[in-house]
Amino acid sequence: GQSLEQPSEVTAVEGAIVQINCTYQTSGFYGLSWYQQHDGGAPTFLSYNGLDGLEETGRFSSFLSRSDSYGYLLLQELQMKDSASYFCAPTAKYNFNKFYFGSGTKLNVKP
Amino acid sequence: KAGVTQTPRYLIKTRGQQVTLSCSPISGHRSVSWYQQTPGQGLQFLFEYFSETQRNKGNFPGRFSGRQFSNSRSEMNVSTLELGDSALYLCASSLSFGTGGPNTGELFFGEGSRLTVL
Numbered sequence: 001g002q003s004l005e006q007p008s009e010v011t012a013v014e015g016a017i018v019q020i021n022c023t024y025q026t027s028g029f030y031g032l033s034w035y036q037q038h039d040g041g042a043p044t045f046l047s048y049n050g051l052d053g054l055e056e057t058g059r060f061s062s063f064l065s066r067s068d069s070y071g072y073l074l075l076q077e078l079q080m081k082d083s084a085s086y087f088c089a090p091t092a093k094y095n096f097n098k099f100y101f102g103s104g105t106k107l108n109v110k111p
Numbered sequence: 112k113a114g115v116t117q118t119p120r121y122l123i124k125t126r127g128q129q130v131t132l133s134c135s136p137i138s139g140h141r142s143v144s145w146y147q148q149t150p151g152q153g154l155q156f157l158f159e160y161f162s163e164t165q166r167n168k169g170n171f172p173g174r175f176s177g178r179q180f181s182n183s184r185s186e187m188n189v190s191t192l193e194l195g196d197s198a199l200y201l202c203a204s205s206l207s208f209g210t211g212g213p214n215t216g217e218l219f220f221g222e223g224s225r226l227t228v229l
Binding site: 033035041042043044045048087097098099100101102103104 | 144146154156159161166169217219220221
């Protein structure tokens with residue numbers, strides 16, 4: 001089976017830190033990706049976690065706990081341009097390139 | 112390096128008609144996936160093609176079909192359009208090594224084809 005939970009909307013102020021949580025139920029779980037999508041734009045890849053722990057890419061970090069079926073995206077030093085929708089997308093073993101996106105989390109960054 | 116190109120970008124159809132959308136992946140990418148994006152359902156996986164073969168399929172009715180050509184370009188077709196088919200259809204390409212296991216995360220999306228069904 002497959003289920004995915006993310007908050008629908010998060011609001012934060014410029015310069016702050018925000019964490020977007022993702023819990024999943026994915027048969028044969030393999031890894032967790034994160035994507036960003038600005039209004040009217042295409043989703044763009046942010047990060048991938050195949051192993052437990054933290055992956056850091058500049059201001060963005062992503063965490064995975066396979067035992068808890070949980071991950072999060074951490075955005076630091078928020079900027080106005082970070083206002084966008086963020087999607088976690090688990091993949092399963094041997095379902096090549098079948099990514100399970102959900103409805104995503106809309107992040108609103110306020111001045 | 113050119114990105115993923117989708118055509119047409121916008122189109123309007125009426126119920127009962129059919130539509131064909133096209134996707135040209137990044138050069139060298141052999142995997143092409145299609146997603147439907149709606150405000151209510153988010154991004155939903157339609158199908159994925161690799162080397163002209165459908166490897167994965169989402170939970171959509173048979174009205175939704177696709178194919179991939181030998182140059183990796185892909186098309187998807189929706190027949191007997193319904194109002195609920197109005198959506199942004201996104202194509203994504205990736206480097207996929209076939210039998211090597213799932214892609215480790217990076218899909219490259221096109222700008223999408225926005226379909227409105229009246």
